[in-house]
Amino acid sequence: MEVVILPDPAEVARVAADVVSALAQRTARGTLGLATGATPLPLYEELARRARHGRDLSGLRAVALDEYVGLPADDPGSYRHYLEQRVVRPLGLQLDALDGCAGDLAQECDRYEQVLARGVDLQILGIGLDGHLGFNEPGSSLRSRTRVKTLSTSTRTANAAWFTGREVPLHVLTQGIGTILDARHLLLLATGAAKARALAAALEGPVTTMSPGSALQLHPHVTVLVDEPASSRLSLADQHRHAHSHKPSWQAL
Numbered sequence: 556m557e558v559v560i561l562p563d564p565a566e567v568a569r570v571a572a573d574v575v576s577a578l579a580q581r582t583a584r585g586t587l588g589l590a591t592g593a594t595p596l597p598l599y600e601e602l603a604r605r606a607r608h609g610r611d612l613s614g615l616r617a618v619a620l621d622e623y624v625g626l627p628a629d630d631p632g633s634y635r636h637y638l639e640q641r642v643v644r645p646l647g648l649q650l651d652a653l654d655g656c657a658g659d660l661a662q663e664c665d666r667y668e669q670v671l672a673r674g675v676d677l678q679i680l681g682i683g684l685d686g687h688l689g690f691n692e693p694g695s696s697l698r699s700r701t702r703v704k705t706l707s708t709s710t711r712t713a714n715a716a717w718f719t720g721r722e723v724p725l726h727v728l729t730q731g732i733g734t735i736l737d738a739r740h741l742l743l744l745a746t747g748a749a750k751a752r753a754l755a756a757a758l759e760g761p762v763t764t765m766s767p768g769s770a771l772q773l774h775p776h777v778t779v780l781v782d783e784p785a786s787s788r789l790s791l792a793d794q795h796r797h798a799h800s801h802k803p804s805w806q807a808l
């Protein structure tokens with residue numbers, strides 16, 4: 556696991572965009588896993604800016620991490636809508652996403668597992684205040700696969716800003732933790748002091764279902780891009796800074 560501490564969210568976005576661009580350069584048709592939430596927004600803006608300036612990322616195939624149950628694709632609260640507007644259209648990508656309105660949700664999850672079985676090269680991740688990855692709340696099995704989950708009250712409260720005037724859906728579909736860990740490279744972004752506790756638990760705490768992000772410790776290729784406030788509870792922060800400043804020039808993220 557490589558942890559890179561950067562001054563601010565803009566720099567996190569810039570370095571993350573370099574990682575995505577490198578994937579597009581390296582592979583003719585790489586698969587990029589997209590996260591939602593506020594944290595990756597500066598990254599998606601930076602990628603859209605690069606696309607407007609001629610960087611062609613359209614060879615990448617995009618896959619989604621999770622979705623609310625019961626929201627149609629054109630609902631502004633749905634993650635498909637979020638991804639279409641902010642990433643897929645600006646970059647000209649193809650998107651495979653979960654259908655939260657499927658008649659048979661279990662079958663939809665199985666279908667999605669088959670889509671992902673083709674391989675995800677780079678999975679962008681954020682982390683919830685309670686340590687959730689995707690919508691894998693504390694208590695989720697570390698080997699879980701794509702399935703229906705019930706959101707905790709705290710996560711529904713945290714996501715209420717995206718649903719002005721209506722309730723946050725109670726049920727979701729999400730890649731499981733085991734599914735996420737199948738991606739070749741995980742890129743976790745964390746910004747802001749509010750994430751410091753969850754991030755420290757994920758990176759430095761015990762591997763436990765109580766902290767779904769701690770499952771990242773089991774993956775062979777994880778890059779964590781974090782701003783100063785989010786890094787404030789990392790006991791290894793100085794070691795991460797030391798390692799990064801002495802990183803061999805030939806070694807990419």
Ligand code: GLP
Nearest residue numbers: 591592593594681682683689690
């Ligand atoms: C949601 C998403 C997660 C995301 C998390 C954090 O619950 N399902 O994928 O990482 O929110 O969101 P934010 O970046 O807005 O803090």
